[in-house]
Amino acid sequence: MVEEILRVEGISKSFGxxxxxxxxxxxxxxxxxLxxxxxxxxxxxxxxxxxxxxxxxDSGKIFLEKKEVKFKSPMDARKAGIEMVFQDFMLCPDLNVTQNVFLGREIVSGEFLNYKLMKKILKEKLKDLKFDIPSIEKKVRFLSGGQQQMVAILRTLMFDPKVLLLDEPTANLSAGASEQVMNFVKQLIKTKMIGGIYVAHDLNAIIRYSDRILxxxxxxIIAEKMPEETNPVELVRLMRL
Ligand SMILES: Nc1ncnc2c1ncn2[C@@H]1O[C@H](COP(=O)(O)OP(=O)(O)OP(=O)(O)O)[C@@H](O)[C@H]1O
Ligand SMILES: [Mg+2]
Known part of the structure; x- marks a missing residue:
């Protein structure tokens, strides 16, 4: 774990x-x-x-692979290889899995959406990621919370991100589904050697899955801890001091 992928320096931001x-x-x-x-x-x-x-x-700098980046929109960041899964999944319940995965980045041939090609690419990606989802033609509203979260993550993986940001990816999930999502994320980050930042409130899971805790x-940022050197009691104390 030596090579830096992302660096944030002195970022400040006010809302009013x-x-x-x-x-x-x-x-x-x-x-x-992280x-x-x-x-x-x-x-x-x-x-x-x-x-x-x-x-x-308002101030501060962001470096991706040691080059400074200044994003004007999430699209800019995505093009550079930074993907985010938001606190609410932001899926369209009445669209199917394939349509959700390619939302905003549809593949077009001539004037038409090339749905067949999108399906083919998605199937190959699922195989590559060893990712199990019931049917890529099922409307997202019929999937479980855990499956919907996996679709939200899948959407960020189609274009091989360098950095994956996950904001409370397991907040609304059962213990079993949370475990499935986090095992997948962890394995993905290790096998593809991408960087991941994950925000969550479940301190036991954080200690189990993360490599480092801020x-x-x-x-x-008031403390940095290695998971093997801390415990939920200490982390709560630091958060509340
Ligand atoms: N768009 C916004 N406009 C105004 N204030 C905002 C906005 N977004 C966040 N804030 C404020 O900035 C502060 C930090 O909010 P933020 O959402 O980053 O917290 P958080 O750590 O993600 O909290 P949570 O655990 O509840 O999700 C809060 O005081 C919040 O009210
Ligand atoms: Mg939040």
């Missing part, structure tokens, strides 16, 4: 009078799953959204 982030810096390495924890309103989602090009920072409080 609210200082959501103050001088936040972090480094993410290839093949690393967890960010903190109480509600600590600034976790804002930080991920800045990295993903949803918001622009603790945020009131818009700042």
């Amino acid at each position: 009078a609210i200082k959501a982030l103050s001088d936040v810096s972090l480094i993410l390495h290839k093949g690393e799953l 967890a960010i924890i903190g109480d509600n309103g600590a600034g976790k989602s804002t930080l991920l959204k800045i990295i993903a090009g949803v918001y622009s920072p 603790v945020m409080r009131s818009g700042r």
Whole structure:
């Protein structure tokens, strides 16, 4: 775990009078799953959204593979290889799995959507990722919460991201589904050697799955812990100090 894939330097962001982030810096390495924890309103989602090009920072810099990047939109960030799974899945329930996966990035041949080709590419991707989903032609509304979360993640993987940002990917899932999602994410990050940042509240799962833990409080990173050297009691104490 040596090579840096993403670096954030001195990011600050205010929303009116609210200082959501103050001088936040972090480094993410290839093949690393970094967890960010903190109480509600600590600034976790804002930080991920800045990295993903949803918001622009008031100050600070972002480097992807050691080159500075300035994103004007999430599309810019996606083109550069940064993908985010949002706190709410943002899927279209009445579209099927394939349509959701290619939403906004549909493959067009001439004037028409090439649905057949999208299906073919998706099937190959599923095979490559060893990913199990009931039917790629099923409407997303008929899938379980865990399956929907997997579709949301799958959507970010179609274009081989360098950095994957996951904002509470298991918040609404059963214990079994959470485990399935996190095992998949962890394995993906290791086999593809991408960088992952994951925000969550389940401290036991964080200790189990992450390679490193950053603790945020009131818009700042206030501690860094290795999972094998900490425990949920200490983490809660740090979050609340
Ligand atoms: N678009 C916005 N406009 C105004 N204020 C915002 C906006 N987004 C976030 N904030 C504020 O910034 C602060 C940080 O919010 P953020 O969503 O980043 O917290 P969080 O750590 O993700 O919390 P949670 O665990 O509840 O998801 C909060 O005070 C929040 O109210
Ligand atoms: Mg949040």
